Amino acid sequence: MFATHRVKLTALLVAANAGLILHLLVGEIKPVLAWDWLDIAGEGGSALLLLLWTCLLLKSRPAGHVTNLLFLGLACLFFSLFMDSVDEFVALPDAITWDGWLESGPMPISFVLLTMGIFHWHREQLAINEQMRNRERVFREHRHFDKLTPLGDANYLRTQLQLALGEAAEEQQPLSLIMLDMDGFSRVNRGYGHAEGDRLLQVLTQLMLLNLRQHDLLCRLAGDRFVIVLPQTGEQQAQVLATELSQAVRSLAYKSSRHGERMDLTATVVALMAREEGSEALLQRLNITMARAKQSLTMHCGRQTG
Known part of the structure; x- marks a missing residue:
């Protein structure tokens, strides 16, 4: 002083x-x-x-x-x-x-x-x-960010989804969600180790962000499952975005860090539009839709194997 x-x-x-x-x-x-x-x-x-x-x-x-x-x-x-x-x-x-x-x-x-x-x-x-x-x-918000990826976690998703639903109702605009779940991701962890699985999730995060619009919100729900909030987006447009994400994952030339071999990646992607419902009900409906899509994929793969 x-x-x-x-x-x-x-x-x-x-x-x-x-x-x-x-x-x-x-x-x-x-x-x-x-x-x-x-x-x-x-x-x-x-x-x-x-x-x-x-x-x-x-x-x-x-x-x-x-x-x-x-x-x-x-x-x-x-x-x-x-x-x-x-x-x-x-x-x-x-x-x-x-x-x-x-x-x-x-x-x-x-x-x-x-x-x-x-x-x-x-x-x-x-x-x-x-x-x-x-x-x-x-x-406060960073406490709800995922530790692996620069994305909000499930709690952050629920908070932002509730706000987005309120804004959509007030502005009378549609709001849709996309859920993406990697197919057979557990095989990556078993075959290449969890470090490789983490690296793959980080790459997938960047890939999805590059394929989304500026006002879309990408969050990591859990594990290899992601949810995207799409403001001012109808179900048809959400389906188009979901298809583009699925194709982007399939086209990703990801090489393992161990031997550099390319991994064949696919993801199950579903989309739906919000109705007059709360965030929890909307997420529950989205999870049910994903479960049905996964079940259908398993049955289809089983018939091909047989």
């Missing part, structure tokens, strides 16, 4: 001592019996508290315009009270009138400076509070 603001503190102490020396040069020290202890305690104590406030201000704030205004306001108020306290110890000749200016002159200036400083401090604090709220919001 003293290294940064030593010029301010030095100037304040020089001004206070100059006022004291000026009183001593032209006046006489009053006898102790003439001292008004109540005024001394009130004015002197207030001056000491203002000096303490000034030190705390300089210690807690960086140098700058707002700090300068607050310091100058407190410094003028301190100087005024200090001169008023000195007057309790030193008697000046009646011809002297400048002592009144030293005692009362800085007072209105101090309040003007303090008002300006507090006003700018208020605006500064509002900006800081807004930044803190944003950081807090981001922190």
Whole structure:
């Protein structure tokens, strides 16, 4: 603090001592019996508290315009009270009138400076509070982000889906969902290890993001299952997007990190449009649709094998 603001503190102490020396040069020290202890305690104590406030201000704030205004306001108020306290110890000749200016002159200036400083401090604090709220919001949301991929998790999906449903109802716009589930993903973990499976999920995440629109929301529901929220999208358009995602996964030339061989990847992708229902009911209907699609795929593969 003293290294940064030593010029301010030095100037304040020089001004206070100059006022004291000026009183001593032209006046006489009053006898102790003439001292008004109540005024001394009130004015002197207030001056000491203002000096303490000034030190705390300089210690807690960086140098700058707002700090300068607050310091100058407190410094003028301190100087005024200090001169008023000195007057309790030193008697000046009646011809002297400048002592009144030293005692009362800085007072209105101090309040003007303090008002300006507090006003700018208020605006500064509002900006800081807004930044803190944003950081807090981001922190809360990041607790609901998937640890493997840069996507929201199931809890984040439910929160955003509820908001999207409300906006769709208010704007009378359609809203659809897509669910993507990798086929036989467990074989990747068994055959290549979980590290390879994690790497594949990260690649798939980037692939899907590249094939989605800017306002679509991709979340990782669990494992190798993803859900995409499609605002202002009807079921027919959602089906087209689902087909494109399925083709993108099938066309992905993913090479394993172990031997570099290409893995044949497929995914079951289903799409449906929201009705007049809540987020949980919509997700349940989507899961049922996916289960039926998986069952149909298993039966189809069984017939081909037989």
